[in-house]
Amino acid sequence: MSAPNRLPRWADYGLLPILNLCAALLISGAVIRLIGESPWAALKLMVAGAFGAQDSMGYTLFYATDFVFTGLAVAVGVHAGLFNIGGEGQAYVGGLGVGLVCLAFGSLSPWIVVPLGIAAACVFGAAWAFVPAWLQARRGSHIVITTIMSNFIASALMTYLLVNVLIKPGQQSPESREFGPGAVMPSVHQAMGRIGISFAPSPFNLASVLALVACVLVWAFIWRTRWGYALRVFGQNPQAAVYAGISPERTILVAMLISGGLAGCLGVNELMGSEHRILLDFPGGAGFVGIAVALMGRNHPAGILAASLLFGALYQGGSQLAFDMPHVNRDMVVLIQGLVILFCGALENVFRAPLAAILGGAGGAPRR
């Protein structure tokens, strides 16, 4: 990778992602115009749809929780120089872990089932990431390819399990029976009701607290521990890391297991928090949203939190948009997501170099 044009931190973490987002929104706006609708009206509808009422805000935060998990998963990999595209599959299999715990122990107290479910989500997600990680560490298989393949294998595995094993007897659609009463992550409106604040019902649940904790833990791990340091050194320069006595194999395994575990937590939010059963394809592309979120959030937990909120709002606002504008569907949001990945990731040099030149001083740092 070429030496990046250095930017001041505020520009790197704030201005550049905003510029990239504006470029993505401009192009999406052009597409909406092409379709014959007003981009400005669409934007207003989306903002209103995402933040206009308590329940829509709840949905926004519910989606954002998903994206925090998958975004952190991508970011931990990126810090170690590993591009984990397998978040979707890891989340799917992580959900299997949550689901199995909830199906088996659903009659027990939530104080037991919820922690067990979270642990199972991490373990199953990490286990699914272990195979590509081990293959990269020991056999040098390209992690991008193996994680993509593992997404498809996960999808086939889950379809098989749901159609043949977990399906509720006497039912047509491939989903498991409903979890027991103990296997429920309390929703935020219930929790707030307990302390006397009324909040409109939505799937927004306490897995969001887990997401916040995960942000803090990831931050502490990456920047405040030896292992996190090893990860960053390895990600920046694998050769130097080896000279410094850092084991590449262990670093790859640690990074990928954490990444898979984080992705697996998506199942806690989606299944334990909202659906209360295992169903087909419940991650619904959230694993890929994680790529956009991590790129836009500059792989920092704070940035990921902000980017997750943005994408949560886009997804919730997009549903509202599709409802109100008959010629626009939710796929428009997927387009925006792709454009964000394009501008924040692949084309970031296009904005970075001129920005560095304009900001001068620190710009045009010496190469090499």
Add this chain to the structure above:
Amino acid sequence: MDTYREIILLLAATIRVATPLVLASLAGLFSERSGVIDLGLEGKMLAAAFASAAISAATGSAWLGLGAGIAAAVALALIIAFACVTHRGNQVVAAMAVNIMVAGLAPALALAWFNQGGQTPQLDGPGQRFLGFAWPLSQFARRHPVPGLAYAELLSGHNAIVYFAAALVPASAWVLHRTRFGLRLRAVGENPLAVDTAGISVGALRYRASIISGALCGVAGTYISTAASAGFVRDMTAGKGYLALAALIFGKWRPYPTLGACLLFAFADAGAARLQGVALPLVGVVPVQFIIALPYILTVLLLAGFVGAAVAPKAIGVPYSKDE
């Protein structure tokens, strides 16, 4: 006799399933041999599937649809090349961006233009689809099933794109291994510095490879929406781009072995539909999902070096810059 008939029909289905895979994996072959990872096969194919179906629906001509499909896929290939070759962006990220963009854009435009919930209209007018044409005497041959049925089903009766894909394999092998362009293309994927030192533009070669890849993905996508089915539906490539990539890896980035991998994967796919619930000797009933996952499992095993070794072009994924 029935077994014979079953086998012939299974092989004919294999050919139909393999065609887009062959086209897409040869597309990937050109770009990957030039040193650009081609994860964007899926998106380029999906864009072409939409563009060709939309134009065919609007104009009534499958050939105009083909042109639109190729144009759409090449445009995306140029976006990826612009990001990765000109601006030395991350190739994986650029390709994922394109895949996701198309997954959103195609149904969004389809809804806006045709108002059918993100699909294009059924292509049922004359000339709107690529249909198979029977070779001379195939009706006569059917009356003598051995070997006539093989002639009628396997050689005859396909559409133009199938024959194009079949011809493309030797053509690609020839271009890659027998022409100056092919030599340079392989060189730039292995050692771009050497190519640059010889006074040949690395960027221009990679751009040309990307355009070839785009054009072939365009044909593949057109096949999916206007030959294999009658119109575009959401996510209709359904991972075929990644499957083609797996075939390319399984074929070790060489044309003929890649063809073999495509046929193998297509055979598994065509067989999966027929094997549903059928007990096989020795293994019993094989779950369909296992057969669907098999190509991916095989590719992972191959990448791990458990079934032969797959050595990627050396410079793959590394942006080239003169001053490093």
